[in-house]
Amino acid sequence: MQHPAFEEVTIHHEHADDGTFYKKVKKTTLLLSVITVIELVIGLAIYNIHKGENPNEFLILAFKGMVCILTLAKAYYIVSVFMHLGDEIRNMIMTIVVPLLLFIWFIAAFIWDGNSYKNLRNTYDKHFQESTMPAKHGTHKEEAKPAAPASGKE
Amino acid sequence: MATTATVHQTKWWSGGKSPFNLEYGKLMMWYFLMSDAFTFGAFLISYGSIRFSQNFWPDPNVVFNAFPGAGHANLPLAFVSVMTFILIISSVTMVLAVHAGHKGDKAGVVKWLFWTIVGGVAFLSCQAWEWHHLITGEHAVLVDGKIDIIGQTMRGNPWGSLVSHDAALAALQNTPHETLVNLAHQSNHGSSHEQLAALTDKDLISKINLDELHVRTKGPIAFGGYFYGITGFHGFHVFSGVVINIVMLMMTQKNVFQNRGHYLMIEKAGLYWHFVDLVWVFVFLCFYLI
Numbered sequence: 001m002q003h004p005a006f007e008e009v010t011i012h013h014e015h016a017d018d019g020t021f022y023k024k025v026k027k028t029t030l031l032l033s034v035i036t037v038i039e040l041v042i043g044l045a046i047y048n049i050h051k052g053e054n055p056n057e058f059l060i061l062a063f064k065g066m067v068c069i070l071t072l073a074k075a076y077y078i079v080s081v082f083m084h085l086g087d088e089i090r091n092m093i094m095t096i097v098v099p100l101l102l103f104i105w106f107i108a109a110f111i112w113d114g115n116s117y118k119n120l121r122n123t124y125d126k127h128f129q130e131s132t133m134p135a136k137h138g139t140h141k142e143e144a145k146p147a148a149p150a151s152g153k154e
Numbered sequence: 155m156a157t158t159a160t161v162h163q164t165k166w167w168s169g170g171k172s173p174f175n176l177e178y179g180k181l182m183m184w185y186f187l188m189s190d191a192f193t194f195g196a197f198l199i200s201y202g203s204i205r206f207s208q209n210f211w212p213d214p215n216v217v218f219n220a221f222p223g224a225g226h227a228n229l230p231l232a233f234v235s236v237m238t239f240i241l242i243i244s245s246v247t248m249v250l251a252v253h254a255g256h257k258g259d260k261a262g263v264v265k266w267l268f269w270t271i272v273g274g275v276a277f278l279s280c281q282a283w284e285w286h287h288l289i290t291g292e293h294a295v296l297v298d299g300k301i302d303i304i305g306q307t308m309r310g311n312p313w314g315s316l317v318s319h320d321a322a323l324a325a326l327q328n329t330p331h332e333t334l335v336n337l338a339h340q341s342n343h344g345s346s347h348e349q350l351a352a353l354t355d356k357d358l359i360s361k362i363n364l365d366e367l368h369v370r371t372k373g374p375i376a377f378g379g380y381f382y383g384i385t386g387f388h389g390f391h392v393f394s395g396v397v398i399n400i401v402m403l404m405m406t407q408k409n410v411f412q413n414r415g416h417y418l419m420i421e422k423a424g425l426y427w428h429f430v431d432l433v434w435v436f437v438f439l440c441f442y443l444i
Contacts, residue, residue, distance in 0.1 A: 092176060
């Protein structure tokens with residue numbers, strides 16, 4: 001189909017067929033809603049694990065990983081269906097998606113760095129460790145000492 | 155999908171065609187959004203980096219547990235899920251507006267753009283309420299051996315770890331009279347400030363319900379800056395998206411697009427609006443879920 005404004009451009013979306021379009025939008029809306037509800041359920045599960053006597057750190061981490069994956073799925077559906085990126089031609093998609101791959105390094109490097117900074121401070125700055133390490137459950141007595149303002153400069 | 159086959163056979167770069175098969179404005183909108191994604195990404199990654207450098211970080215379910223009109227009820231995640239659904243639905247109405255534009259259906263464009271604007275304004279109102287609630291919140295915090303009442307601001311964070319009953323009681327002995335009156339008022343809404351102010355410190359302390367008070371230590375200061383900075387930057391995007399959509403609505407009603415013969419402008423505004431929804435998905439993840 002000819003583009004309404006530019007003769008060099010052809011329309012490649014399937015705009016013409018209303019039925020398919022509405023079906024696709026309805027399906028995507030439902031999918032996004034269901035994923036959001038699952039995320040909320042997981043969020044509440046994490047909250048309840050936190051409240052318990054001995055929070056299972058591994059389970060919390062696994063749940064948090066699951067929400068991250070579900071979020072990426074949501075992002076995929078928004079970009080490819082709502083923003084129609086999936087309907088563009090491959091070369092164009094690649095100019096958007098390939099630069100975004102930088103995020104893989106970006107996230108890993110900076111979180112690694114933050115974590116390493118924490119470990120170094122805990123090793124060499126005992127005051128930081130004592131004043132900010134949360135007390136384990138059932139040992140609230142430890143906190144009876146008026147703690148210095150929890151965190152210094154960050 | 156039948157078109158995809160022909161797309162691969164087409165010689166996009168041999169001239170006479172747009173190599174990306176897109177008009178200039180839409181392509182540039184995509185590149186703008188990509189750069190904006192890096193801006194948001196940098197903010198969120200900076201937040202993650204600081205968060206990983208701390209031994210303690212507030213549990214979002216403790217921070218965000220209020221709902222308008224529900225008083226002090228503990229409803230973690232409830233309000234933010236409303237906000238998330240508002241944005242998803244407004245994204246869907248935007249899809250429908252763009253679709254109506256493709257068909258040259260002016261009435262449809264006006265209708266769906268209107269609902270998109272309503273969704274955007276609703277989201278902004280929710281955010282305004284949430285910020286107001288956090289900033290003006292009155293939380294008992296143990297600071298330098300006495301109890302202080304603070305809200306969630308850029309300089310103070312009331313969401314440290316819970317203080318034991320005994321430690322809180324000891325801290326109350328050093329707490330100034332004025333603060334004790336306010337604390338007692340939180341547990342005794344029946345008595346007025348003047349009545350409570352007349353009492354001695356000892357009587358006030360006996361009136362304070364420590365189990366209800368949830369005294370905490372101060373949490374990491376960076377929390378406030380990151381939360382207000384990033385949700386504020388996102389809120390500003392929503393705001394500018396609403397303004398763009400209002401301009402689109404006015405142009406549609408003045409028949410600008412009809413006279414032009416196409417509604418491609420709505421498509422570009424739509425891309426921007428979906429991007430705002432996309433960013434919220436990640437803000438929701440980083441601040442409220444994990």
